[in-house]
Amino acid sequence: xxxxxxxxxxxxxxxxxxxxxxxxxxxxxxxxxxxxxxxxxxxxxxxxxxxxxxxxxxxxxxxxxxxxxxxxxxxxxxxxxxxxxxxxxxxxxxxxxxxxxxxxxxxxxxxxxxxxxxxxxxxxxxxxxxxxxxxxxxxxxxxxxxxxxxxxxxxxxxxxxxxxxxxxxxxxxxxxxxxxxxxxxxxxxxxxxxxxxxxxxxxxxxxxxxxxxxxxxxxxxxxxxxxxxxxxxxxxxxxxxxxxxxxxxxxxxxxxxxxxxxxxxxxxxxxxxxxxxxxxxxxxxxxxxxxxxxxxxxxxxxxxxxxxxxxxxxxxxxxxxxxxxxxxxxxxxxxxxxxxxxxxxxxxxxxxxxxxxxxxxxxxxxxxxxxxxxxxxxxxxxxxxxxxxxxxxxxxxxxxxxxxxxxxxxxxxxxxxxxxx
Amino acid sequence: xxxxxxxxxxxxxxxxxxxxxxxxxxxxxxxxxxxxxxxxxxxxxxxxxxxxxxxxxxxxxxxxxxxxxxxxxxxxxxxxxxxxxxxxxxxxxxxxxxxxxxxxxxxxxxxxxxxxxxxxxxxxxxxxxxxxxxxxxxxxxxxxxxxxxxxxxxxxxxxxxxxxxxxxxxxxxxxxxxxxxxxxxxxxxxxxxxxxxxxxxxxxxxxxxxxxxxxxxxxxxxxxxxxxxxxxxxxxxxxxxxxxxxxxxxxxxxxxxxxxxxxxxxxxxxxxxxxxxxxxxxxxxxxxxxxxxxxxxxxxxxxxxxxxxxxxxxxxxxxxxxxxxxxxxxxxxxxxxxxxxxxxxxxxxxxxxxxxxxxxxxxxxxxxxxxxxxxxxxxxxxxxxxxxxxxxxxxxxxxxxxxxxxxxxxxxxxxxxxxxx
Numbered sequence: 001x002x003x004x005x006x007x008x009x010x011x012x013x014x015x016x017x018x019x020x021x022x023x024x025x026x027x028x029x030x031x032x033x034x035x036x037x038x039x040x041x042x043x044x045x046x047x048x049x050x051x052x053x054x055x056x057x058x059x060x061x062x063x064x065x066x067x068x069x070x071x072x073x074x075x076x077x078x079x080x081x082x083x084x085x086x087x088x089x090x091x092x093x094x095x096x097x098x099x100x101x102x103x104x105x106x107x108x109x110x111x112x113x114x115x116x117x118x119x120x121x122x123x124x125x126x127x128x129x130x131x132x133x134x135x136x137x138x139x140x141x142x143x144x145x146x147x148x149x150x151x152x153x154x155x156x157x158x159x160x161x162x163x164x165x166x167x168x169x170x171x172x173x174x175x176x177x178x179x180x181x182x183x184x185x186x187x188x189x190x191x192x193x194x195x196x197x198x199x200x201x202x203x204x205x206x207x208x209x210x211x212x213x214x215x216x217x218x219x220x221x222x223x224x225x226x227x228x229x230x231x232x233x234x235x236x237x238x239x240x241x242x243x244x245x246x247x248x249x250x251x252x253x254x255x256x257x258x259x260x261x262x263x264x265x266x267x268x269x270x271x272x273x274x275x276x277x278x279x280x281x282x283x284x285x286x287x288x289x290x291x292x293x294x295x296x297x298x299x300x301x302x303x304x305x306x307x308x309x310x311x312x313x314x315x316x317x318x319x320x321x322x323x324x325x326x327x328x329x330x331x332x333x334x335x336x337x338x339x340x341x342x343x344x345x346x347x348x349x350x351x352x353x354x355x356x357x358x359x360x361x362x363x364x365x366x367x368x369x370x371x372x373x374x375x376x377x378x379x380x381x382x383x384x385x386x387x388x389x390x391x392x393x394x395x396x397x398x399x400x401x402x403x404x405x406x407x408x409x410x411x412x413x414x415x416x417x418x419x420x421x
Numbered sequence: 422x423x424x425x426x427x428x429x430x431x432x433x434x435x436x437x438x439x440x441x442x443x444x445x446x447x448x449x450x451x452x453x454x455x456x457x458x459x460x461x462x463x464x465x466x467x468x469x470x471x472x473x474x475x476x477x478x479x480x481x482x483x484x485x486x487x488x489x490x491x492x493x494x495x496x497x498x499x500x501x502x503x504x505x506x507x508x509x510x511x512x513x514x515x516x517x518x519x520x521x522x523x524x525x526x527x528x529x530x531x532x533x534x535x536x537x538x539x540x541x542x543x544x545x546x547x548x549x550x551x552x553x554x555x556x557x558x559x560x561x562x563x564x565x566x567x568x569x570x571x572x573x574x575x576x577x578x579x580x581x582x583x584x585x586x587x588x589x590x591x592x593x594x595x596x597x598x599x600x601x602x603x604x605x606x607x608x609x610x611x612x613x614x615x616x617x618x619x620x621x622x623x624x625x626x627x628x629x630x631x632x633x634x635x636x637x638x639x640x641x642x643x644x645x646x647x648x649x650x651x652x653x654x655x656x657x658x659x660x661x662x663x664x665x666x667x668x669x670x671x672x673x674x675x676x677x678x679x680x681x682x683x684x685x686x687x688x689x690x691x692x693x694x695x696x697x698x699x700x701x702x703x704x705x706x707x708x709x710x711x712x713x714x715x716x717x718x719x720x721x722x723x724x725x726x727x728x729x730x731x732x733x734x735x736x737x738x739x740x741x742x743x744x745x746x747x748x749x750x751x752x753x754x755x756x757x758x759x760x761x762x763x764x765x766x767x768x769x770x771x772x773x774x775x776x777x778x779x780x781x782x783x784x785x786x787x788x789x790x791x792x793x794x795x796x797x798x799x800x801x802x803x804x805x806x807x808x809x810x811x812x813x814x815x816x817x818x819x820x821x822x823x824x825x826x827x828x829x830x831x832x833x834x835x836x837x838x839x840x841x842x
Contacts, residue, residue: 014525017525023540030519030715049514072718073518091499097488098451098476099467099468104443126716131578148658158579166712167559274516287587292582292586293449300695303838381518
């Protein structure tokens with residue numbers, strides 16, 4: 001075994017300090033509990049610095065980071081072009097009583113770039129845009145009900161959550177209907193059973209839910225859905241918060257050959273600077289205008305400047321093609337490493353956002369989790385049951401090193417489990 | 422008349438461009454429609470730069486800005502101490518897979534600073550924190566209903582809105598109960614009529630709602646409310662998004678001599694950098710930990726670094742005292758200017774967040790709106806029916822100039838309305 005095993009002494013000390021003043025210590029998708037299901041012993045909790053494809057934790061361990069801050073890091077941490085645009089703007093104006101014309105510039109750029117965008121509305125969270133989208137659908141149609149595809153995640157606003165989750169009421173989710181992913185007949189049946197009552201179908205461009213192999217859309221799925229939505233006056237809302245700009249700069253709906261009515265962007269929009277956008281077709285612009293929706297920092301100029309620089313650079317790099325190529329190179333190598341060690345690594349989803357699962361005959365996830373932990377302890381940041389993210393700063397050398405570490409991690413798991421032989 | 426009248430030719434051109442690609446052109450509280458009720462002819466729509474107490478619009482007009490980006494500008498636009506902290510942090514790391522220890526540092530600083538804070542949970546919008554607060558109250562009590570005080574504003578999440586607003590369902594607001602502000606008996610009666618069903622009373626520290634004279638809490642109001650909440654197991658949530666840090670660095674609940682269970686901060690927290698915080702008492706920390714609540718940019722380090730610098734500087738400046746003194750100097754001068762021109766200017770709310778209304782015998786608001794428009798056209802940015810905000814960069818000279826411009830604005834209105842004589 002040749003790779004150094006990380007120590008996390010300072011991480012653990014900081015986590016103890018954090019637990020005193022922050023609920024859960026680190027919460028949400030960045031926290032050990034919800035985000036990763038990696039034991040804290042294998043897992044860094046605090047970052048010291050970040051650059052390009054890497055971050056360093058507070059113990060000085062470096063990680064090749066395949067989570068990319070759960071998406072925002074698309075060009076590489078600390079990208080000079082994006083950060084310089086942000087810094088220059090910050091010297092002039094950021095959050096002001098009248099907004100900057102950067103808002104117009106960014107909206108125009110999105111309208112030019114995104115196939116289904118005739119306009120853009122900016123906010124801070126991906127969830128701000130999914131919420132505005134469903135409010136728009138309800139206001140536009142005068143209908144209440146929403147269809148969700150199983151495995152969905154559209155943020156944390158109460159309407160996106162599930163009955164039984166803490167703080168969620170039956171009223172919050174009373175108009176939510178659920179169908180299996182990729183099952184057009186189920187969609188058709190749901191629409192039929194709720195004739196004239198469906199405001200919108202909201203879904204991600206493909207099923208990249210957690211704790212399950214990811215699933216690309218079946219041939220013709222989106223085209224049939226689009227057609228029925230048109231016939232029935234149902235808005236088709238694409239939540240492109242996670243995939244947006246990684247599959248296709250024109251939108252992931254465009255990538256799969258259809259057009260959304262409303263499309264939600266966030267993570268990759270500004271390489272980590274806080275901004276989200278709802279884009280949509282002209283016919284819904286008036287409805288959006290009538291909705292009461294605003295926030296303290298929503299028209300701040302610094303994230304707009306960052307987003308403009310980020311989109312321009314993604315175009316220049318022809319980024320989706322690079323991420324696909326790199327993602328394929330990586331996942332092919334990981335799969336081979338698994339096979340060479342007698343494991344079956346199931347790779348699903350799009351290569352730019354690959355999902356991994358070490359297939360265990362018993363169907364339990366322990367072997368997968370142990371393998372991921374061995375990778376993380378050696379400086380490759382994977383998570384257990386969430387899709388990963390590629391970024392522009394990742395090099396072929398990073399990918400090769402990742403595969404070597406993954407190979408060693410498989411060997412360690414093999415050694416620790418003689419019963420598998 | 423001695424003051425130059427602003428021209429807005431470029432503002433208007435930009436607004437036309439904006440309308441093509443952004444719903445409403447400029448939306449929300451920054452937009453002419455919702456935010457200010459000032460005719461676009463009197464009103465700049467886009468800022469070119471901002472520094473200290475001023476912003477300049479795209480036509481080069483300078484404004485002494487009493488809206489402060491609707492609150493975030495508390496130290497002055499482009500404050501060097503805050504921005505340098507943000508820039509230095511941005512060079513190291515911002516939005517990363519594991520968060521920065523700046524999160525801990527900021528949480529510790531809030532716990533040290535805010536009387537009712539035993540912990541802090543960070544997000545992006547004020548509305549993220551009010552939503553987490555009511556979810557916490559529901560999860561903690563197992564009850565559904567919320568009490569609101571008339572004139573409330575707690576963000577734009579559907580539960581905060583009103584039936585009849587576009588996109589809002591009866592389910593969204595089914596558990597909302599409304600009482601008049603400052604009426605303890607009404608609160609007591611509402612609690613009695615809904616015995617064992619009230620999860621929380623959510624309110625701002627004083628009534629600073631729009632389109633109404635603002636009202637400070639009556640003597641003993643909060644103390645009586647606090648006592649009944651304790652007796653009945655109702656959480657007392659203070660929405661300090663607007664007032665927070667302007668009245669008292671220890672929280673506006675502390676300012677009025679009581680303690681909230683949960684308290685929401687946003688605007689003034691980081692001088693415009695995007696961050697909000699829910700703080701609260703130890704006994705609710707476990708409940709918050711169990712709630713599914715997260716966002717892509719919530720643990721970004723740059724706004725944390727900015728917030729730390731902002732809080733430290735507010736402390737050093739003893740800011741609330743200065744804002745109160747300056748607000749009194751300004752509003753006394755404005756009232757005198759009104760009186761000298763035969764008008765009655767009604768000033769309400771706290772001096773640091775004063776609300777203005779030119780009292781018209783007919784009870785209509787046209788004279789007020791005309792006066793505000795004449796001020797804005799001369800470089801003093803007031804709004805019509807929203808409270809204003811003081812900031813640390815405002816000088817005595819700015820205040821004197823404001824009063825002179827306000828005086829001329831009163832004279833113009835007087836001249837345009839001979840029927841008032």
